[in-house]
Each structure stands twice: as C-alpha cells, then as structure tokens.
Amino acid sequence: MNTVTRPRILVVGAGFAGVECVRRLERKLNTDEADVALVTPFSYQLYLPLLPQVASGVLTPQSIAVSLRRSSKYRTRIIPGGAIGVDIKAKVCVIRTINDEIVNEPYDYIVLSPGSITRTFDIPGLTDHAFGMKTLAEAAYIRDHVITQLDLADASDDPAEKASRLQFVVVGGGYAGTETAACLQKLTHAAVKRYPRIDPGLIKWHLIDIAPKLMPELGDKLGKSAQEILTRRGIDISLGVSIAKAGPEEVTFTDGRVVPTRTLIWTAGVVASPLIATLGAETIRGRLAVTADMNLPGHDGVFALGDSGAVPDEAKGGDGAICPPTAQHAMRQGKVVADNVIATLRNQPLKPYVHKDLGLVVDLGGKDAVSKPLGIELRGLPAQFAARGYHWAALRTNVAKVRVATNWTLNALAGDDFVRTGFQARKPATLKDFEYTDSYLSPEQVRDQVEGAGTQEP
Numbered sequence: 534m535n536t537v538t539r540p541r542i543l544v545v546g547a548g549f550a551g552v553e554c555v556r557r558l559e560r561k562l563n564t565d566e567a568d569v570a571l572v573t574p575f576s577y578q579l580y581l582p583l584l585p586q587v588a589s590g591v592l593t594p595q596s597i598a599v600s601l602r603r604s605s606k607y608r609t610r611i612i613p614g615g616a617i618g619v620d621i622k623a624k625v626c627v628i629r630t631i632n633d634e635i636v637n638e639p640y641d642y643i644v645l646s647p648g649s650i651t652r653t654f655d656i657p658g659l660t661d662h663a664f665g666m667k668t669l670a671e672a673a674y675i676r677d678h679v680i681t682q683l684d685l686a687d688a689s690d691d692p693a694e695k696a697s698r699l700q701f702v703v704v705g706g707g708y709a710g711t712e713t714a715a716c717l718q719k720l721t722h723a724a725v726k727r728y729p730r731i732d733p734g735l736i737k738w739h740l741i742d743i744a745p746k747l748m749p750e751l752g753d754k755l756g757k758s759a760q761e762i763l764t765r766r767g768i769d770i771s772l773g774v775s776i777a778k779a780g781p782e783e784v785t786f787t788d789g790r791v792v793p794t795r796t797l798i799w800t801a802g803v804v805a806s807p808l809i810a811t812l813g814a815e816t817i818r819g820r821l822a823v824t825a826d827m828n829l830p831g832h833d834g835v836f837a838l839g840d841s842g843a844v845p846d847e848a849k850g851g852d853g854a855i856c857p858p859t860a861q862h863a864m865r866q867g868k869v870v871a872d873n874v875i876a877t878l879r880n881q882p883l884k885p886y887v888h889k890d891l892g893l894v895v896d897l898g899g900k901d902a903v904s905k906p907l908g909i910e911l912r913g914l915p916a917q918f919a920a921r922g923y924h925w926a927a928l929r930t931n932v933a934k935v936r937v938a939t940n941w942t943l944n945a946l947a948g949d950d951f952v953r954t955g956f957q958a959r960k961p962a963t964l965k966d967f968e969y970t971d972s973y974l975s976p977e978q979v980r981d982q983v984e985g986a987g988t989q990e991p
Contacts, residue, residue: 540567542874543626543640544609545616545808547573547601548581549860550646550839552929553867554874555609561875570610570638572628576601579669582860583924583937585709587672589716589898590949594673596936599929612638616647617972618811618979621832625983629972637983642834642874645821646867649803649840649858650970658779660964663704663799666713671967673954675798679717680724680953682795686735687728697782697793699735704776705800706742708895711759713800714740718768719898724951739792741771742801751893755903755910762901775801799964803858805841807973817843817855825885827870834877836870838886839863847887860927861891894920 542558544551551571558569577598586592601611614630626638651665664678665671679701686698701721703714718738725733740763746753747760747770760770771786776797778785783793805819814829815822820843821829827842829835838844839858844866846854856862865888873883892906894916902917903910911919921941928934974982 539565540641540878541639542567542569542642542644543572543638544569544644544646545572545619545626546646546648546806546839546841547571547575547578548646548648548839549578549863550867550870551644552578552601553864554644554646554838554871556607557868557871558874559607559609561871562878564608567642567878568610569608570612570640571601572612572614572616572626572638573601574613574615574631576611576613578929580924580928580933581667582708584666584669584672585712585716586896587669588666588675588679588713589720590676590951591716591898591944592937592940594669596933596940597928598669599933603930603932615972616808618974618976618982619643619645619808620979620983621812621814621829621835623983624834627974627979627982635982640834642877643836644870644874645809645835645837645841646839646863647806647808647841649805650807651799651964652802652804653799653964654801656776656779659776659799662779662781663797663964664962665964665967666709666798666800667803668967670962674962675717676720677953677955678796679720680951683721683724683728683731683951684953687730693793695731695735698795699731700737700739700792700794701796701798702739702741702776702784702792702794703798703800704741705802706740706744706747706770706772707800707802708748708893710740710742710798710800711748711763712896712898713798714738714768715763715766715897715901717798718763718766720949720951722766723949727951738768739771739794740768741774741776741786743773743775743787745772747772748895751895751903751905752910755905755912758912759895759897759903762897762903766901803840807970809837809841811974811976811979813976820855820858825887826873826883827866827886828873828883834874836874838866838870842866844886847885848889856886856888857890859890862888864927894923896920896924 580597583597614628618627682698686695775787777787821837823842825845827836827838843855846856869886894904902920904916904919
C-alpha cells in the first residue's frame, strides 16, 4: 500500500510575519494540499508596539497577547518550543520543546520569522543588571520592579538608598526606548502622589542614546517636538552618550557621570535571532540575504522575512536599501511569503514584496504623541488619535480590540491602582534571564544533531 505524504510547511515564529503567513496559508491552501506547522514557545501573538503600555499599567498583559488557539477552525499544528538550529541541506529544523527535549522536525518548505533579540554590547555589568523590553514577561516584570522601587524608597530612611531607588535610566532613543521612558515616567509621576513620604523632586528619569538625535526616522521637527515634550515633563535626555559600566546600585555614563540607580532599562536596538546564524548562509547585518520574493538564493523552499530577512526595499527603487524590521512591513511580508510558498508548491512564479511605508506613530502617554502618517506631521491629540487608531486597527482579533479599547477607556477615566503583583519579587530577572540566547546550537552542532538522531516522522 502506497502512502502519499503531503508537503510539510514549517513556519518558525509567531510574530507579526509568522502569524500572518500561517493564517493566509490556511485560507488559501486546500486541506489536502499541505500540512502546516508553527513553532513557537508561546501560543499567542504578541503585539510588541504596545509593550510600554503594559509596563506602565495602561494595558493588561492579556490584552496584547492574542491567542493562537482561540478559534477551532484553524488547522495549523502548533509545536510548543523554540527552533534552535536549521539544517537547510537535510531540510530539518532542530527544536527545543518547552519540556526541554530536543527533536528534529523535517520540512519541505520553511518560513523563517523567529523575530529578534535585544542587541547588547560588551559593557561591564550590562546583562547582569539591565532589564529589557522585548517580551511580555519583561514588561510585566518592569512594572512590578518600578512600583517596588517606590515602595522601598518610601520605607527607607537612608538618603542614598532613596536616591538610587528613585532614579531610572533608559538607554535607547528609538521608539521602544522613548515610549518606555515616556510611559513609565507618567506612571511614577502619578504614583508618587500616593506616597506622602517621598519628595516628587527626587524622582528622575534619564533617557540616553549614542545617536545625535531622538528618533531620527521622524525627521528633525517631530523628533525635536518629542524631545521638548519629554523635557517639559522632567525627563533628562542625553544624546551622544551611552553606558560605560553598570552596577547593582549605579550606572556610569560614557561622559563620566555616575547615576545612582537600581533600574537600568536597555532598549538600544535589536538583532536577528541567533537561529539565523545556524544556517551558515550569507547575511546582511545579521539578517539572511534573501531576494525580493523573500527566498534564500540557492535553496528553493527556504524563505525569511521580518527581523530575520534582509528583504530588498523595492519601493525605494532597488538602490540597495532593505526593509526596516517594523511590524508594518512584517505583517505585509507574511502575506506575500505565504503566497510565494503556495506558488512554489504549485510551480507558479513568485512575486516580489513591494510596500511603501505608511508612516510612523509614537505614543508618549496621556495626551502626548507625535505621528507621521502618510508623511503628515501631527502632534498632541491628533497624533495620539492616529497612534492609537493605527495600533487598534492592527490588532488581529475583535476580542483583542475590545480588550485594548476597554483598557484605554478605564485608564483614562479611573487612572491606575499602582498594584504590583509580586509574582517575581524574590527572583531578580535581567536581560540574560528572559531571552535564552545561550540555547542555540552552532552549525556544527545542528549537523551532528540531525545526522546522529535522525528525523521525527510526521
């Protein structure tokens, strides 16, 4: 008896790109045309741009974690774990499951969208003492941590301890860092009114970046407007400055200043997932060098996109520019790459990814925002309306939209309760504890794993 095996499509990563790809594959593929599997350690899609609002308590964590299991009509098999290596010659993906087993998953077509990790540098004490803002757990942890600093400062009679607990440092003047500093400053500004023993003047937020401008992608005028808003709110902005050394109770800036602090938040950019390095293929600034149709040259059936693929930006005339790793591009790339996987299955021509950037939105908390939709510069409430309107529309499910809208409304009307959960109060967690960067294999280890263990039968 002959058994016909359907082609196996493996999608790695449940970010914007991966989820859009999977959902389109499900809609456009016939049920008997291929099997689709999705590798992800968490069965939800995280809406990353709203993480600062989770950290500041404007939104609850659940509201931006869109479940992948909510609907019963989806047929994709979810593999709970993380891809730690890919052998593109053997067509095998090595996966570490959530129960810490290592399995080999064979595929016929693979879509690589494992996202990115926080970019760090060889700065003494950085990974031991800095917090990131890349995962839902980090955002929830930072909220607890910041409120804890207020509680501990209120309980302390030591001026030096109060000073270190009430100063906060955010490194990174891009969107993530700027929004994080802005939203958390709003949180502490409102919360300190409930702490009569704390002098509000002791609370200081520092936002630093090695670049000469804040959010240069916004342009000079809007970038300057954002800087003026934050400065007016009391945030100390230092440009052309970074971290020289980080300790448990102080941070040393590269200009020589020493700031007493127990809170260092590092948002100085991202790099592609270490998974990409396991392929041994050509990269551009850490991202796989793919064609405009997101295919890896010389390897039919291997696609990369989002943070992991250096996709040529055809909308800029093919001048060597690559698409920035933004949610806007990732969502649209996910749909195009799904179409290209199907086209490969059906021996049809692939189509290139072309999308002109629709603009940028930056939510600075409360009524403050700067936005540039379709090239139109907005400030204040119009910008806030554009920012939140864009994020709300981009949420994938109606349930998520209702939750986010409800959270925004409740926060606007009732404010925050400044509650810390205490879930991780006894367990410090910094950059090195959240992103598992030591879990990935080397290309040689991938090859040994694949050759030594064989592959799992579908």
